[in-house]
Amino acid sequence: MDFPYIVEPRRDTGLYNAKLGIWLFLASEVMLFGALFSAYVLLRVGAEPGMWPHGWLNVYIGTANTIVLITSSITTVMAWVSCKLRQYGRFKFYHALTILLAMTFVCIKSYEYHDKFTHFEITLANGKFADGHLVERSKDFDLEKKTGSVTIHGYEVDHEVELMDMHRPEARHLQREEITIPATEIKMMERYGPWHHTYLAIYFTLTALHAFHVICGAVVISFLWGPGTKMWRTDPERFTNRIEVSGLFWHFVDLVWIFLFPVLYLL
Amino acid sequence: MEKTVHTFPPESGHETGHGHETHGAHEHHGPGFWGTYIFSPDHKVIGLQYGLSSLVFLLFGFFLMLLMRWQISKPGVPVPLLGPLLEKVLGSAAPHGALSPDLYNSFGAMHGTIMVFLAIVPLAFVAFSNFVLPLQIGAPDMAYPRVNMASYQAFVLGGVTMLTSFFIPGGAAQAGWTSYSPLASLVPTDGQVFWLIGMVFIITSGLLSAVNFIATVIQLRAPGMTWMRLPFFVWAQFVTSFLLLLAFPPLEAAAVMQLMDKLAHTSFFLPTGLAVGGAYAHVSGGGSPLLWQHLFWFLGHPEVYVLILPAMGIVCEIIAANTRKPIWGYKSLVYSVLAIGFLSFIVWAHHMYLTGMGTKVAWFFQATTMIISIPSVIILTCFFISLWGSSIRFNTPMLFSLAFLPMFGIGGLTGLPLGFNISDVHLHDTYYIIAHFHYVVAPGTIFALFAGIYYWFPKMTGRLMNEFWGRVHFWGSLIFMNVVFMPMFAQGMAGMLRRMADGGANYSAAVNHKAGADVIGGLSNNIMEMHTWILWGACVLGVAQIPFIINFFWSIKHGKKVDDNPWQATTLEWQAPSPPPHTNFAEAPHVYRGPYEYSVPGHDTDFTPQNEPPK
Numbered sequence: 001m002d003f004p005y006i007v008e009p010r011r012d013t014g015l016y017n018a019k020l021g022i023w024l025f026l027a028s029e030v031m032l033f034g035a036l037f038s039a040y041v042l043l044r045v046g047a048e049p050g051m052w053p054h055g056w057l058n059v060y061i062g063t064a065n066t067i068v069l070i071t072s073s074i075t076t077v078m079a080w081v082s083c084k085l086r087q088y089g090r091f092k093f094y095h096a097l098t099i100l101l102a103m104t105f106v107c108i109k110s111y112e113y114h115d116k117f118t119h120f121e122i123t124l125a126n127g128k129f130a131d132g133h134l135v136e137r138s139k140d141f142d143l144e145k146k147t148g149s150v151t152i153h154g155y156e157v158d159h160e161v162e163l164m165d166m167h168r169p170e171a172r173h174l175q176r177e178e179i180t181i182p183a184t185e186i187k188m189m190e191r192y193g194p195w196h197h198t199y200l201a202i203y204f205t206l207t208a209l210h211a212f213h214v215i216c217g218a219v220v221i222s223f224l225w226g227p228g229t230k231m232w233r234t235d236p237e238r239f240t241n242r243i244e245v246s247g248l249f250w251h252f253v254d255l256v257w258i259f260l261f262p263v264l265y266l267l
Numbered sequence: 268m269e270k271t272v273h274t275f276p277p278e279s280g281h282e283t284g285h286g287h288e289t290h291g292a293h294e295h296h297g298p299g300f301w302g303t304y305i306f307s308p309d310h311k312v313i314g315l316q317y318g319l320s321s322l323v324f325l326l327f328g329f330f331l332m333l334l335m336r337w338q339i340s341k342p343g344v345p346v347p348l349l350g351p352l353l354e355k356v357l358g359s360a361a362p363h364g365a366l367s368p369d370l371y372n373s374f375g376a377m378h379g380t381i382m383v384f385l386a387i388v389p390l391a392f393v394a395f396s397n398f399v400l401p402l403q404i405g406a407p408d409m410a411y412p413r414v415n416m417a418s419y420q421a422f423v424l425g426g427v428t429m430l431t432s433f434f435i436p437g438g439a440a441q442a443g444w445t446s447y448s449p450l451a452s453l454v455p456t457d458g459q460v461f462w463l464i465g466m467v468f469i470i471t472s473g474l475l476s477a478v479n480f481i482a483t484v485i486q487l488r489a490p491g492m493t494w495m496r497l498p499f500f501v502w503a504q505f506v507t508s509f510l511l512l513l514a515f516p517p518l519e520a521a522a523v524m525q526l527m528d529k530l531a532h533t534s535f536f537l538p539t540g541l542a543v544g545g546a547y548a549h550v551s552g553g554g555s556p557l558l559w560q561h562l563f564w565f566l567g568h569p570e571v572y573v574l575i576l577p578a579m580g581i582v583c584e585i586i587a588a589n590t591r592k593p594i595w596g597y598k599s600l601v602y603s604v605l606a607i608g609f610l611s612f613i614v615w616a617h618h619m620y621l622t623g624m625g626t627k628v629a630w631f632f633q634a635t636t637m638i639i640s641i642p643s644v645i646i647l648t649c650f651f652i653s654l655w656g657s658s659i660r661f662n663t664p665m666l667f668s669l670a671f672l673p674m675f676g677i678g679g680l681t682g683l684p685l686g687f688n689i690s691d692v693h694l695h696d697t698y699y700i701i702a703h704f705h706y707v708v709a710p711g712t713i714f715a716l717f718a719g720i721y722y723w724f725p726k727m728t729g730r731l732m733n734e735f736w737g738r739v740h741f742w743g744s745l746i747f748m749n750v751v752f753m754p755m756f757a758q759g760m761a762g763m764l765r766r767m768a769d770g771g772a773n774y775s776a777a778v779n780h781k782a783g784a785d786v787i788g789g790l791s792n793n794i795m796e797m798h799t800w801i802l803w804g805a806c807v808l809g810v811a812q813i814p815f816i817i818n819f820f821w822s823i824k825h826g827k828k829v830d831d832n833p834w835q836a837t838t839l840e841w842q843a844p845s846p847p848p849h850t851n852f853a854e855a856p857h858v859y860r861g862p863y864e865y866s867v868p869g870h871d872t873d874f875t876p877q878n879e880p881p882k
Contacts, residue, residue: 003407003850005486016487017410024478028516035562039524039535042558048539051553194531198553201533205524229651 007238022245026252029085029213033256040263041197049113053199054267055166056192057112062265065108072101073254076221076247083240088232091243091264094226098250102218109211116200120152121163125185130156131163135178143189149182150189203264210260213253220246283842300844308412309849313419314398315727318720321390324426325713328381336805338366339770340798360438368768372441373458375766377429379444380462383570387708390716391512391577393418395478396504399723400480402840403498405858407850407876410482418475425468432461443766445567448536450560452528453543463526470519477511480504489839489878491858495601496877498838498862499594502601502647503580506608507573514569514612528554535559545560557622568704570836572611574708575675576604578715579646583666585722586650588836589665590657591873594862596649603642603649604766610639620688621695629688636686643679647672663737667718670745671711678706681756696766699759702752710748717744717815724819725833729845730826736814742813753798761794770798796814835874838862842876 009016015023044052075097082090115133122130132154141148155174157163165171190196194204224242231239304312317670334353337346343365346353350364360370401409409415432439437456440446484497484505497505513807524535532550536559539552587594594600616624618634658666681703684690694700717740724732763771775790832841839858843851856878864875 004855010486013485015486020482020486021411021414021478024481024512027475028474028478028512031513032516032520035520035565036524039520039558039562042555042561043535043553045556047553111855151698194527194533195551197551198534199529201524201531201551204531205527205533205535209523 002227007235007241016241018245019248022248026248029252029256032082033209033259035205036202037259037263040202040206043202047198050161051164053164053166053197055171056199057203057265058115059265061108061112062261065105066261067106068101068108069254069257072098072105073251075101076250078238080243080247083236083243086236089145092225095221095243099218102214102221105198105214106211106218109207113204116192116204120150121160121190121192121196122150122181122186123160123188124156124181124185128156128158129160129163130179130181131153132176132179135137141183143183143186146183149180150186151180153178155179206260206264210253210256213256217246217250217253221250237251295616300667306416308408308416309728309868310397310401310409310412310415311847313415314394314396314420317370317389317397317422318394318580320423320426320773321386321394323657325386325390326812328378329812331378331381333805333809334366335371335374335378336798336802338371338768340802342769342772343725357433357438360670361492366768369727370438371768372443372766373433373439374853376440376443376446376462377433380429380440380466382708383574384466385422385429387574387716388473388511388570389422391581391712392504392507392573393422393473393581393717394722395500395577395581395719396476396480396508399840399882400501400504401483401487401853402726402843402847403501403838404484404487404492405839405852405856406483406487407852407855408478408612409485411479414475415479418472418479421468421472421475425465425472428461428465428468431768432458432465434728435461437675443813445523445563446555446559447563448525448528448554449538451559452536453548460529463522463529466522467519470515470522473511473515477508480508481512484508489856489858492839492877493858495598496858496861498580499583499600499604500577500580500599500838503576503583507576509608510569510573510611514566514573517562520833521559521566524562525559528558541778555596557619557624560619561616564618565612567618568615569611571704572607574712576607578634578671578675578712579604581719581722582650582671583717583834584838585668585718586653587863587865588722588834589660589662589668590653591652591660591865592657592863593861594649595652595655596645597861597863600649603645606642607639607646610635610642614639617686617688618626619693620691626688633686637683639685640679640686647676647679647783663720663732663741664718664722666738666741667714667721670741671714671718674706674710674714674748678703678708678711682704686878687866694759696764697759698755698763698765702755703764705752705755709752714744714748718739722818722834723840724822724826725829726840726843726845726847728823729828730822731829731833732826733818736818740811740818742814743814744808747804747808747811751801751808754801758794761793763790763791771795832876835872837864837876842878 004010005015005017007016009019013020076092079091079094079098082088082094118134120130120132120134124130130152132152135151135153137150138148141150154176156179157174164169192200194201223248224239228242229239231242297736298307304316307313330349334346334349337344345364348364350361353366354364357370360367360373366374397409397415403406404635435457437458439456439458440451440462441454441456442451442459446459446462484501488497519705524533528531528535528537534551534554536556537548537550537552537554538556541548541550541552583594583600614635616628617636620629620632654669659669661669681699681864685694685700685703721732721737724730764774771790772795775795829845831843831845834841839856840847842856857880858877859879859881860875860877862877864877866873867875
């Protein structure tokens with residue numbers, strides 16, 4: 001008994017097996033990201049007044065990454081169309097672009113992560129707050145033993161709430177300068193990691209899960225671009241279907257970012 | 268995926284480990300022992316793999332429960348027989364062979380987790396669907412055989428992770444199978460991390476299976492197998508697949524967030540001002556414990572139907588075949604199961620009436636909870652009416668199916684007082700809850716699973732299981748299931764709380780001056796003594812499973828040989844050879860009629876198979 005609908009679509013559904021499967025899988029992915037987005041909503045609604053941050057991320061970098069991903073979606077469609085038209089060379093070209101764009105996205109994202117992990121909020125002994133990127137620690141710097149000092153590039157504010165909304169006009173005029181703080185004046189020093197604030201917690205969780213999807217998608221597309229092309233010679237229609245299915249996944253990953261960008265960067 | 272063309276060995280004694288011998292004797296070109304039994308993409312082999320693993324987990328979960336019952340009934344007394352072993356393996360967690368309260372908590376959490384996620388779901392949903400569903404719709408295999416194999420591998424990984432967590436310092440997860448934060452995030456054991464990682468594997472495996480079953484039903488139905496000709500079992504599993512597909516991911520998201528709380532010290536579920544051990548916890552705060560509960564129960568409630576719908580599907584097949592009549596109200600069944608599927612997504616917060624989430628919200632969930640009982644009652648009523656006026660064949664699968672009906676009925680009806688938020692305030696977190704959901708799952712679903720095993724065993728092996736020992740198993744299980752769970756209703760209504768490591772002994776020791784002499788702490792001695800009945804009931808229930816285990820393995824080789832259709836049933840799986848070869852049917856069957864055409868007037872036999880052409 002032959003295995004049906006691997007390549008040709010079933011008449012009443014209009015789908016071949018793999019295409020239906022990826023749609024179902026994407027439905028579950030919607031629920032996965034949907035749950036995390038609802039977590040975002042609940043955390044934000046539950047935050048104390050004024051304590052939900054705005055403008056902690058660089059909108060220009062985020063915009064650049066959005067453009068990168070949208071472009072990669074276009075090249076993915078073009079790769080599939082090239083397969084449909086049986087133009088192997090063009091397929092190779094477009095998907096090479098897709099893979100490069102995916103790598104660009106991950107690189108930019110890593111830069112943003114690095115930026116957050118070198119960013120410190122320092123609670124000072126006098127009740128004020130210093131905030132900025134680490135420039136250097138003195139060699140004998142030890143917070144426990146209260147020795148040495150740390151230098152950051154940033155500013156000092158009187159209340160923690162002033163660090164929350166960086167879109168405020170006053171916040172934009174804060175002068176960034178190098179500040180050196182001795183360990184004796186530091187009460188607490190914390191990176192802008194996921195443990196720093198629930199906003200960062202949901203930011204890191206969502207974007208890391210998204211980046212994981214980007215990497216997985218890129219691995220699959222790279223396989224289909226490289227060793228997977230063997231099937232092109234034996235069964236080009238089925239190969240084209242594979243490009244379509246992996247493309248559907250890629251568009252979904254792109255779409256998640258379209259929601260992530262405004263939610264995390266703009267709102 | 269079609270490369271592995273081989274036949275499923277007719278003498279399928281592989282469960283006992285003799286598979287490679289028979290295999291070697293019959294063919295020399297196949298994929299070998301590993302390819303046939305361990306890394307096989309064949310849906311029947313995967314079904315058996317899932318079935319046997321989940322039966323082992325079922326037994327393991329049962330033993331955890333026995334140890335807990337001992338501890339509840341005789342707090343601090345060393346466990347007989349198993350005590351020394353416990354102390355040897357777990358060390359200080361089981362001093363002198365008795366369970367420490369921490370170990371009791373671990374066992375409680377792991378009993379729930381193992382029973383739900385590693386025993387019942389994989390058995391009722393994945394194992395039975397895998398074996399039966401492609402056969403019933405006339406498909407050569409599942410839509411994605413290799414995804415199917417990956418699903419089982421993820422399941423094994425999840426199971427191993429869960430089991431490993433017993434042996435790490437601090438022991439397994441202790442915060443209940445619901446893992447409520449902040450408790451789950453703060454219990455000082457890495458067992459919770461294992462639990463979460465294990466859950467991610469198990470969820471992944473469930474998702475892969477769900478995608479596979481839905482796609483198989485949609486794409487691979489045989490010609491003529493229209494939607495309204497699908498056996499009810501297929502409908503039930505189809506809806507179950509959607510529940511898993513859409514409800515599991517939110518729990519996966521929640522697991523990821525709790526994992527972040529544990530490992531990256533985030534505060535998703537940890538509120539501002541959280542104090543641990545008399546001091547402020549060093550957390551950023553701003554998290555929401557309610558968020559975990561919402562995400563958990565968004566899975567948790569559909570999960571209840573994941574546990575029960577496959578059981579209903581199995582029972583329907585068996586009732587139809589053994590009453591020799593068409594099932595009553597096939598269309599009502601189908602629409603009811605679809606209604607349940609939809610409604611089960613909007614009832615979850617009835618688990619959370621006592622969280623202070625607001626009366627308006629509670630009111631909404633109370634209403635939906637009452638509404639969802641309607642389709643459940645319709646299904647049960649259809650089964651009862653199907654029995655009316657039929658000459659029933661009382662074989663073992665039918666006995667279990669018949670017992671399912673009142674047992675599930677008790678479980679369902681006792682759920683109503685829990686669905687109303689006023690009465691739930693009194694019953695919440697008591698033994699009443701335990702009795703209620705165990706009636707649904709233990710004498711309910713598990714009976715249906717036993718029924719299914721006895722019923723489809725001839726299809727797996729070509730032999731029947733022993734009828735006499737099947738009856739012994741049935742009566743032992745039926746009586747002692749009730750001995751175990753019936754007293755818990757009384758205990759719960761008397762106010763005995765669940766999750767107490769000493770079964771409420773400390774709580775009862777508090778003298779209540781207002782009550783009479785024999786009433787201490789508000790719990791009468793009668794109520795406390797029920798623990799002992801339950802303990803011995805549970806022990807005998809365990810003994811009653813021995814005939815089943817022996818019968819199962821003995822019948823693989825020595826059961827009575829039967830033809831392909833021993834129950835004279837109409838559905839397609841009985842028209843395939845027993846055991847079915849790889850790709851199931853010699854050629855794609857063509858379906859001409861509905862699934863339950865029994866006793867059609869004017870027909871030579873009292874059953875008309877779905878693929879029999881009209882005259």
